[in-house]
Amino acid sequence: MISVRNVQHNYRHNGVVESVLHGVNLAVAEGEFVVLMGPSGCGKTTLLNILGLMMSPTSADSVALAGTETLGLSDSARTRLRRETLGFVFQRFNLLPTMSVRSNVALPLRIRGQHADGAVDKMLDRVGLLPQAGKKPGRLSIGQQQRVALARALIGRPAVLFADEPTGNLDSASAGAVLSLLREFHRDWGQTILLITHNEHLVGAGDRVLTMRDGRLHD
Amino acid sequence: MLALAWANLTHHKLRTTLSALAVGLGLALFLVSNGLATGSIGEVADRMESVQAELLVLPAQENMVFSGGAVFTPGWTDHLASVADEQGPLATDVIPAYWSQITMGGQQQRLFGIDPEQMPLFLGDRGMVAGHAFEQATAFSQRIRELRATADGQPLDTLLDDDEWSAGLELVIDDRLRRVGQDGHPYEIGDVVRVLGREFRIVGVVESGVAGRVFAPIETLRLINDGGRQRSTMFFIKLRPGLDHLVAARLFTEQLGSTVQVQPTSDYGRRLQQELGKVFMYVNVTNTLALIVCFLFILLTMYTFVLERTREIGILKSLGVTRRGLIGLSMLEALLISSAGAVIGIALSFVAQAIIAMRLPLLTVELPPQHLATAVAIGLVGGIGSALYPGWRAARLEPAVALGYE
Numbered sequence: 298m299i300s301v302r303n304v305q306h307n308y309r310h311n312g313v314v315e316s317v318l319h320g321v322n323l324a325v326a327e328g329e330f331v332v333l334m335g336p337s338g339c340g341k342t343t344l345l346n347i348l349g350l351m352m353s354p355t356s357a358d359s360v361a362l363a364g365t366e367t368l369g370l371s372d373s374a375r376t377r378l379r380r381e382t383l384g385f386v387f388q389r390f391n392l393l394p395t396m397s398v399r400s401n402v403a404l405p406l407r408i409r410g411q412h413a414d415g416a417v418d419k420m421l422d423r424v425g426l427l428p429q430a431g432k433k434p435g436r437l438s439i440g441q442q443q444r445v446a447l448a449r450a451l452i453g454r455p456a457v458l459f460a461d462e463p464t465g466n467l468d469s470a471s472a473g474a475v476l477s478l479l480r481e482f483h484r485d486w487g488q489t490i491l492l493i494t495h496n497e498h499l500v501g502a503g504d505r506v507l508t509m510r511d512g513r514l515h516d
Numbered sequence: 517m518l519a520l521a522w523a524n525l526t527h528h529k530l531r532t533t534l535s536a537l538a539v540g541l542g543l544a545l546f547l548v549s550n551g552l553a554t555g556s557i558g559e560v561a562d563r564m565e566s567v568q569a570e571l572l573v574l575p576a577q578e579n580m581v582f583s584g585g586a587v588f589t590p591g592w593t594d595h596l597a598s599v600a601d602e603q604g605p606l607a608t609d610v611i612p613a614y615w616s617q618i619t620m621g622g623q624q625q626r627l628f629g630i631d632p633e634q635m636p637l638f639l640g641d642r643g644m645v646a647g648h649a650f651e652q653a654t655a656f657s658q659r660i661r662e663l664r665a666t667a668d669g670q671p672l673d674t675l676l677d678d679d680e681w682s683a684g685l686e687l688v689i690d691d692r693l694r695r696v697g698q699d700g701h702p703y704e705i706g707d708v709v710r711v712l713g714r715e716f717r718i719v720g721v722v723e724s725g726v727a728g729r730v731f732a733p734i735e736t737l738r739l740i741n742d743g744g745r746q747r748s749t750m751f752f753i754k755l756r757p758g759l760d761h762l763v764a765a766r767l768f769t770e771q772l773g774s775t776v777q778v779q780p781t782s783d784y785g786r787r788l789q790q791e792l793g794k795v796f797m798y799v800n801v802t803n804t805l806a807l808i809v810c811f812l813f814i815l816l817t818m819y820t821f822v823l824e825r826t827r828e829i830g831i832l833k834s835l836g837v838t839r840r841g842l843i844g845l846s847m848l849e850a851l852l853i854s855s856a857g858a859v860i861g862i863a864l865s866f867v868a869q870a871i872i873a874m875r876l877p878l879l880t881v882e883l884p885p886q887h888l889a890t891a892v893a894i895g896l897v898g899g900i901g902s903a904l905y906p907g908w909r910a911a912r913l914e915p916a917v918a919l920g921y922e
Contacts, residue, residue, distance in 0.1 A: 351915040373838055380836020391831045395527035405835050
């Protein structure tokens with residue numbers, strides 16, 4: 298489902314080039330739940346952004362998603378692939394504060410031009426937030442906001458879910474609830490999940506654990 | 517998209533209100549400056565065109581706006597009355613006027629010297645707000661005519677005693693000038709005003725819209741300025757019913773020669789614009805500058821509005837909204853803000869118009885529908901156009917970069 302070869306990425310700050318990824322290779326099978334561990338600043342989020350087509354690598358031999366080689370794709374083709382195949386859960390939730398919980402969750406379907414009525418309430422019910430459907434995200438607890446973000450990421454049944462430190466801002470109870478939901482959805486729908494974290498308690502969450510250190514992946 | 521745009525705008529109520537207000541202020545600036553320039557000049561033209569006479573006669577070398585001091589010598593009233601076609605004289609009334617520049621209400625005014633008996637031709641269907649259209653001036657004018665016949669070369673003003681003089685020192689003013697008044701107080705009937713070195717008494721206030729803001733008996737002005745000679749600055753001609761005024765103007769010119777210019781009174785506005793061509797050029801430059809300021813105002817407002825939402829744009833990109841969709845969203849929001857701004861701008865302009873009419877009655881702010889439509893078009897085109905660049909710029913950012921924007 299995910300296959301990358303020799304991904305390199307550099308950042309340039311005030312003329313100084315900083316190399317973040319050094320020839321990363323990765324293969325994740327369809328339906329696999331992979332946990333990518335590593336300390337802050339090791340390049341995890343950069344790799345996820347590249348895999349999620351949210352930025353382009355400085356160089357790579359291949360970045361393939363769901364059987365599509367993404368290197369060289371136009372912006373609109375990358376956007377379409379992101380819209381139809383990928384889902385994201387961020388550490389900072391990234392909900393739209395202007396819209397209600399229901400509208401936030403419905404957004405991916407609306408962007409695809411699909412009707413959202415029943416599916417959204419069913420999804421909210423599943424994450425335990427149907428009573429909060431009409432509220433704005435700012436009026437929910439942090440744990441609830443992350444559950445809304447999870448619901449929004451999964452409402453369109455993406456083939457691949459990228460979760461970037463999804464429990465990073467949560468207390469242990471909320472983190473446990475989000476993780477349980479992730480496992481539940483994975484069990485029921487079988488999407489490919491790549492979860493990145495620096496929290497060692499999440500080691501047992503997935504099928505496989507990878508470690509990243511200084512821009513390189515280790516099994 | 518409309519729901520998303522609307523949600524964004526209503527969520528940031530203060531920001532949206534301030535943005536719409538900024539657009540509205542820009543448009544109001546344009547509307548009021550434009551309306552003030554065209555309105556004040558248009559009001560002068562309307563007043564002149566309100567005279568119940570079809571033609572206006574000036575010495576050939578005289579400028580319609582800036583009097584060069586050329587005058588008609590005595591006898592011209594008879595010349596004009598004698599112009600005829602095969603059916604008889606063209607004029608039913610020859611109406612002389614004698615202008616003087618004075619200061620009243622804190623600014624320069626054109627004092628119209630007219631025959632008190634011809635006042636109805638200047639009033640038209642307008643009425644008196646207070647007092648009378650001259651009280652003793654008719655008798656005064658009659659007295660001057662008698663003296664002129666018997667003076668035998670003596671200066672007429674020396675033949676009048678103080679009581680006779682005071683009968684001629686009457687002023688009729690219009691309601692706008694009355695409201696401006698003097699030293700913060702509106703003029704009232706009976707007020708004495710020092711004009712042309714004499715103390716005139718205000719005897720009447722007429723509805724605004726008549727040719728002059730200040731009228732005095734023509735014989736008084738001739739006496740003060742011209743030793744009582746029967747000279748005139750200009751004439752209005754009331755034509756025989758059924759006469760085409762353009763044909764009549766041509767006949768007058770043909771029969772009187774090139775020493776006069778004869779124009780339809782209804783053409784005064786157009787002529788005024790010609791005479792004031794350079795002033796209008798200045799007005800147009802001012803309006804263009806106001807327009808550019810207004811446009812920059814809208815651009816800055818929209819740019820800030822879109823820039824502040826870069827992170828939200830990143831979220832939408834991560835969810836798969838295309839560049840075109842994001843630019844469309846920015847433009848839709850800009851359209852909504854600009855529409856609200858246009859409404860605010862028009863409302864502010866009407867408020868400014870009302871305040872100017874109340875506080876500065878001699879000024880006129882004209883807000884015709886075509887100006888309002890232009891302002892709305894500027895607001896909408898400016899708003900959408902201004903959102904285009906920041907929207908395009910934000911949409912080009914990589915989602916990861918936009919999401920990291922604080």
